Amino acid sequence: MHKYTMNKMTKILLLLVLVVLGTSCNNTEEKSNTPIQEDPVKVQIGQSSSTQQDEFIEVSGMLEAADVARVSTRMMGFIENIRYDVGDKVRKGQVLVNINTADLQAQLARVEANIAEAKAAQESAQLDYDRFKNLYESNSATKKELENVTTQLKMADSRVLAAQEAKKEVEVQFAYANIKSPISGTVVQKMANGGDMASPGMPILEIESGNDLEAVARIPESQIAKIKMNKPVDVMIKSLNRTIAGKVTEIAPSAKYTGGQYLVKISLKEQPKEIKSGMYATIKLEDDGSKSLETFMIPESAIVRQGQLTGVYVVNDSNKALLRWLRLGSSSGDMVEVLSGLTSDEQYILSAEGKLYNGVPVITQ
Template sequence: MGLWVLAAAAGMTLPDAHAEKLATYVVEPTPVADEIVADATIESTRQTSIAAQISGRITGLYVKAGDRVNAGQRLLAVDQRAADQQLAAVRAQAAAARAELDVARRELERTQYLFDKQYVSQAALDRAKARYQSASSMAQARLADAGAAAVGPTLHNIAAPYAGTIASVDVELGSMAMPGMPLITLFDPGALRAVATVPQARAAALRPDLPVRIELPDVSGAQHWQTATSVTILPVADSLSASVQVRLSLPASAGVVARPGMYARAHFLVGAPRPRLMVPLAAVVRRTEVTAVYVVASNGSATLRQVRLGETRADRVEVLAGLSTGERIALDPLAATNKR
């Protein structure tokens, strides 16, 4: 290792056997704009936690996490008997409320007649009116409950409100569901966004009018990079982290590879492009404290030269010192090493 470092520092020239076969890259200035890189998290703008409306045992579970479902597709079923019992109870309450309203109406009519004959006081008439109004409100509420409960199949057969992907199933077959209890979480993969956290000190430099690229580090291929379809800079800052959140809408096609909760990086352009010497990351050799590239001379010989690097952009990195315009470097350092 010590001999390797000394050789690198001395700029030792490797034997040029087969060096002409090395794939090379010509170093040329490339216009590259300044940018702010911020960590981000993928979120769904359309995510729903489906809860139970009635109590009962789960008698059918037709989906699992990760399944794609259509709008109206049946997700799970709650015991029909529980739904029937609840419907009967609600209808009984509605019938009692109607009876109470009928009694209050007749009492009001009688009190109004007696008041007109000056047999009762104004206070008695006011009490009769108040009782009638209370009974009327109660009856309306009970009738509304009965109307909702009458759609029994929608209560015990729960369906997807829209097409999407099942994020989680929070119950098991045979478990007990209670009103308001979360059962299934559903999200729309076509409505995703990246929420980036930008330091407050740099937020003023953001340019929403310029394209924002979103990097998905865990995704390979053409979809590794996405371009935001809209940019929203939230007007408030987090006092604890001294940062500002930026919401970046993703194209619908990103839902094929991106998922809520996934880590991402947002690249914000903040200035006009300026020429820089950019080289492929694959051409860089890193050994202990030495960072170098193999420079290929016109005669085919390869020389290891130490360089100083700057910012990394996608699969390229800026060279601040050690290379000049027009020089050629080996794209495969291992091949250059093996062909000494």
């Protein structure tokens, strides 16, 4: 009887445990099926709108002085002295380089000796002529003899003139030995040193006036037909983050000696003090031969970057954020061009007060 009572109580306890466990499981299942309500993220949105943007040609260039002189010599000789160095200011007419004139001194001495000898022969020929002229007039000499001494005098006169011209040539060479600056400006390059052998046409110094700078670009054959004289351009100086207006002033007629690229010079409407020769620039000019393109510009701050991918969060009809991948174009200030991935009048998120991810509900401020 006691054993039967214990078995009955054990069964009752097991039944109670099963009831409790079943109730607990039902409660857990009910809780898990209850959706979690997410708090919406406060965001600021922007509205994309398309604009008609003209096509542009962009090429790299460099600022150079409009007035540049390469100083060279017209004679051969050792460089005795270069009076100025890179960065020095010079004035037009100042002597910059001295070429050794020892050879010229010897040549001048020879020429002067030739002049003295020619003059002595001239004086002798003159005396002979005077004597035979008197003899001819007194019928003591023949006409043939007078003609001979006359010819000898003319030859002596010619030798004197030739010797004097040779001296002038040597004196000109002395002038070439003292090389003067053709312009006022600054020495920007030194291509030789004292003691070097100079030869005719060999550059020794380069001088830039520094008064006016211009942009110089090399345009490929595929685009040169689009470049016109006096065409307005924008010259963007990268190091200064500054854009200066300009216009095309010179187009090279040939690219034979410039690797198939045409040299184009652009004058600048402004000459700010901070711009310097040698600064790199980007020359931007409108392409007259192309149609306008429909583009979108959005702030750079709205762009989401993941590795090499770029995108932006847009807001769908359910007011939820969705990440949209984009293909971007060129930048202008703090705006960037969207080539694809965004449609007209579509809302995108500029900034958010919380973490954004696909599907998170948003509310506009």
